Amino acid sequence: MASLLSVGDTLPELENLTDQQRDWVLHSEALWREAHAIAAANPGVDPGDVYHALRCLELSPSQRLGRGLTRVRTRPHAG
Amino acid sequence: MFELVLTQAERALLEALNALGVQYLIVGMGAALLEGTPGTTQDIDLWFGRIDADRLREAAARAGGLYTPGFGLQPPALGGEGLDRVDVVLTASGLESFESEFATARAYDLDGVPVKVLPLERVIVSKRAAQRPKDAAQIPMLEAALAARKARKED
Numbered sequence: 001m002a003s004l005l006s007v008g009d010t011l012p013e014l015e016n017l018t019d020q021q022r023d024w025v026l027h028s029e030a031l032w033r034e035a036h037a038i039a040a041a042n043p044g045v046d047p048g049d050v051y052h053a054l055r056c057l058e059l060s061p062s063q064r065l066g067r068g069l070t071r072v073r074t075r076p077h078a079g
Numbered sequence: 080m081f082e083l084v085l086t087q088a089e090r091a092l093l094e095a096l097n098a099l100g101v102q103y104l105i106v107g108m109g110a111a112l113l114e115g116t117p118g119t120t121q122d123i124d125l126w127f128g129r130i131d132a133d134r135l136r137e138a139a140a141r142a143g144g145l146y147t148p149g150f151g152l153q154p155p156a157l158g159g160e161g162l163d164r165v166d167v168v169l170t171a172s173g174l175e176s177f178e179s180e181f182a183t184a185r186a187y188d189l190d191g192v193p194v195k196v197l198p199l200e201r202v203i204v205s206k207r208a209a210q211r212p213k214d215a216a217q218i219p220m221l222e223a224a225l226a227a228r229k230a231r232k233e234d
Contacts, residue, residue: 049223052117066084
């Protein structure tokens with residue numbers, strides 16, 4: 001986040017990225033902006049936590065649960 | 080192709096509970112994760128409004144596992160291969176009756192299985208009421224996720 005903010009509105013390094021990488025960076029920066037706005041409206045809430053929550057909301061419910069379960073499945077799903 | 084998170088046994092258990100008409104809610108951090116919280120947990124907590132041992136035993140059997148009503152210090156539990164992540168919850172701190180919470184629960188599709196989930200704001204209420212250090216440590220992340228959900232108008 002700090003490195004993105006430090007370069008201001010122009011990001012020359014974007015030119016060196018693939019289209020997919022550029023999309024990811026721009027989307028990530030948009031989420032950070034949204035996260036900071038949400039945190040500003042909710043005192044005590046950490047923008048980094050909000051950013052990761054916004055990322056989670058882009059996943060399916062199964063993906064969200066799968067990322068957070070620390071005990072791996074003892075038996076792979078065969079289906 | 081989406082990634083499946085449940086074991087075959089977990090999936091079979093939830094399907095059996097649904098088929099047998101056993102009402103349950105996914106609560107705790109499992110619920111919080113489904114609601115978009117970027118946290119972690121070891122277990123999938125299932126809160127049952129009423130323990131019907133016969134139907135729980137049947138559901139567990141259909142999943143290739145077992146149900147024990149508990150003995151000694153062992154509380155009621157579901158067990159067996161592939162069911163080790165499932166915990167039986169009998170009471171939930173700080174919440175209304177099971178029926179009341181069930182009525183306002185959110186519906187999710189989990190690996191193709193319909194489940195009812197305690198909303199994130201109610202998970203936070205429960206975590207605050209539990210007053211355990213591990214619950215208190217999770218609250219800032221839960222609050223952040225709730226703020227994100229509200230901003231995205233998911234609540």
